[in-house]
Amino acid sequence: MPKDVLVFVESRAGQVKRPSLQALSEGRRVADALGAKLRALLIGSQVEALASELAAHGPDSVLIAEHPLLAHYQAEAFTAVLAEAVRTTASEYAFLSATAMGRDLAARAAARLEAGLASDCTHAEVTAGELRVKRPVYSGKAVATVRLAGSPSLATLRPNAFPLAAAPRTPSIEKLSLDLPESRIRARTTGIKASEAAEIDVAEAAIVVSGGRAMKGPENFALIRSLAEALGGAMGASRAAVDAGWVGHQYQVGQTGKVVSPMLYIACGISGAIQHLAGMSTSKVIVAINKDAEAPIFKLADYGIVGDLYEILPKLTEEVRRMKGQ
Amino acid sequence: MKIAVCVKQVPDTETKIRIRADGRSIEEAGVNFVVSPYDEYAVEEALRLKEKQGGEVVAFTVGDERAATALRTVLAMGADRGVHLKDPAFEGSDALGISRILAAALKKTSFDLILFGKQAVGTDQGQVGPRVAELLDLPHVSVVVSLAVEAGRLTAEREIEGALEIVESPLPAVITAQKGLNEPRYASLKGILAAKKKEILTVTLADLGLEASSVGAAGAREIWEKLEVPPSRGAGKILKDMEPAAAARELVRLLREEAKVL
Numbered sequence: 157m158p159k160d161v162l163v164f165v166e167s168r169a170g171q172v173k174r175p176s177l178q179a180l181s182e183g184r185r186v187a188d189a190l191g192a193k194l195r196a197l198l199i200g201s202q203v204e205a206l207a208s209e210l211a212a213h214g215p216d217s218v219l220i221a222e223h224p225l226l227a228h229y230q231a232e233a234f235t236a237v238l239a240e241a242v243r244t245t246a247s248e249y250a251f252l253s254a255t256a257m258g259r260d261l262a263a264r265a266a267a268r269l270e271a272g273l274a275s276d277c278t279h280a281e282v283t284a285g286e287l288r289v290k291r292p293v294y295s296g297k298a299v300a301t302v303r304l305a306g307s308p309s310l311a312t313l314r315p316n317a318f319p320l321a322a323a324p325r326t327p328s329i330e331k332l333s334l335d336l337p338e339s340r341i342r343a344r345t346t347g348i349k350a351s352e353a354a355e356i357d358v359a360e361a362a363i364v365v366s367g368g369r370a371m372k373g374p375e376n377f378a379l380i381r382s383l384a385e386a387l388g389g390a391m392g393a394s395r396a397a398v399d400a401g402w403v404g405h406q407y408q409v410g411q412t413g414k415v416v417s418p419m420l421y422i423a424c425g426i427s428g429a430i431q432h433l434a435g436m437s438t439s440k441v442i443v444a445i446n447k448d449a450e451a452p453i454f455k456l457a458d459y460g461i462v463g464d465l466y467e468i469l470p471k472l473t474e475e476v477r478r479m480k481g482q
Numbered sequence: 483m484k485i486a487v488c489v490k491q492v493p494d495t496e497t498k499i500r501i502r503a504d505g506r507s508i509e510e511a512g513v514n515f516v517v518s519p520y521d522e523y524a525v526e527e528a529l530r531l532k533e534k535q536g537g538e539v540v541a542f543t544v545g546d547e548r549a550a551t552a553l554r555t556v557l558a559m560g561a562d563r564g565v566h567l568k569d570p571a572f573e574g575s576d577a578l579g580i581s582r583i584l585a586a587a588l589k590k591t592s593f594d595l596i597l598f599g600k601q602a603v604g605t606d607q608g609q610v611g612p613r614v615a616e617l618l619d620l621p622h623v624s625v626v627v628s629l630a631v632e633a634g635r636l637t638a639e640r641e642i643e644g645a646l647e648i649v650e651s652p653l654p655a656v657i658t659a660q661k662g663l664n665e666p667r668y669a670s671l672k673g674i675l676a677a678k679k680k681e682i683l684t685v686t687l688a689d690l691g692l693e694a695s696s697v698g699a700a701g702a703r704e705i706w707e708k709l710e711v712p713p714s715r716g717a718g719k720i721l722k723d724m725e726p727a728a729a730a731r732e733l734v735r736l737l738r739e740e741a742k743v744l
Binding site: 229231232235255256257259260262263264266267268270271272273274275276288291292293294295296297298299300301302303304305306309342343344345346347348349350351355356357359360363387405406408411412413419420430431434437440441442443444449454456457458459460461462463464467468471472474475476479 | 577621647729
């Protein structure tokens with residue numbers, strides 16, 4: 157039996173989430189290594205139109221599960237669909253991205269399928285026909301190599317940890333027939349409250365600029381925000397800045413905050429407490445700006461500037477704007 | 483309201499991790515074990531609900547002898563009694579096994595609400611809450627930052643990327659707590675003394691009627707083959723003693739030409 161791979165593709169408001177395309181790219185790589193088929197699963201109320209966007213990243217087929225009850229993410233409904241899709245396709249592995257939706261759905265679906273699940277993986281490898289994944293544990297202080305025993309098995313993949321790869325295919329489209337009684341969905345999503353400013357979320361951004369204790373107060377976060385905007389990235393913060401009430405909890409990177417793996421992480425006035433490093437140490441490129449040359453963050457940094465961030469940040473923002481011709 | 487809160491004992495987040503000679507687990511000697519921080523938000527929320535609406539808060543944990551201290555901590559915060567799920571057969575359980583153990587134990591009582599932390603610090607998975615909900619055939623809401631319970635229903639706000647999802651559900655239900663839900667209280671001296679007199683019931687595999695092969699290392703589907711310290715990133719390029727403008731220019735150049743991220 158070929159060990160087929162199924163990738164759940166997340167969409168919100170008619171948009172495919174970028175981490176899902178990364179998961180699809182990794183799914184293609186793993187399926188190729190296993191000599192298996194790759195299927196993408198779209199769940200929603202009107203999602204068929206999104207199938208064409210997936211073709212570039214390699215699915216052999218796209219399964220469509222459409223139903224009015226699937227317009228918003230609801231754990232029980234999506235669990236029923238995902239579990240059914242895994243069963244009917246006899247998929248060996250199901251990948252989801254480790255987003256808010258992916259993590260929630262994967263856990264509940266794994267229980268329904270009596271399956272193993274490795275959460276928030278940063279690496280996948282097939283050797284001798286067997287999949288192994290790596291995932292940071294103990295807040296990134298260690299990395300576990302995990303074998304998923306039994307079939308099926310699930311994994312959630314950390315956003316931005318896997319590259320987006322081109323693998324054009326002309327996937328076939330299959331519809332998943334659904335038996336979804338309304339009474340089975342008890343927890344209902346009744347609304348969504350967007351954060352005040354329509355900003356890029358720190359967990360999704362390719363570039364993150366974070367401020368820490370040295371920002372001294374909420375007003376100075378304007379420096380962080382300006383640089384983030386110039387770079388087209390998101391603003392983040394350390395726990396110290398959040399606990400001081402300078403910025404909201406949604407910006408917090410680290411343990412008890414969000415885990416990020418952007419292409420570029422710029423830590424400003426952040427000393428590098430272990431809880432902060434837990435949230436950002438798998439960033440591709442790390443930049444530290446700090447007065448204290450001995451700050452632990454410099455041990456992790458690919459690039460650093462020792463100096464006063466109040467002098468450096470405005471110059472940096474100016475320089476980025478000039479480079480981009482803004 | 484009958485409220486259950488499930489907690490896990492984990493190494494303190496400040497702990498330096500040393501890997502054992504077996505290459506698959508961490509050295510536990512000298513490690514300070516605490517109740518997982520997210521579980522404290524769950525405990526606090528359970529206590530507040532009880533204070534408002536009356537009822538009972540029962541704390542559950544799966545673990546060896548040492549895990550009893552986690553239950554004592556929760557009892558000292560104000561929980562009424564503890565259930566310690568302890569059996570050699572439970573050792574080496576993955577999230578699937580732990581969920582089976584907890585679900586079997588929770589099934590023995592009809593709880594109105596079952597609370598978890600959004601994830602245990604250490605294994606960092608966030609699986610057990612939703613898994614238990616599925617095994618008990620209950621609705622769940624995970625990563626909750628605000629919760630209101632009234633007349634047999636709950637309204638919760640859960641954190642998603644860049645927004646909050648508002649979810650309504652009938653009780654009984656399962657909730658997993660995120661930072662922001664509340665400020666956990668400290669155990670008072672009075673609470674610590676009172677906790678010594680509170681009941682902790684020990685429950686074994688046989689009491690739960692589970693097969694030994696479905697839990698512990700025997701039932702695990704997620705197998706840690708190796709544990710390593712992450713590769714060091716190597717020495718970076720640090721710019722110092724430079725004019726701010728020159729340093730900014732040089733950094734942008736390096737990010738564009740060398741790191742190729744701009």
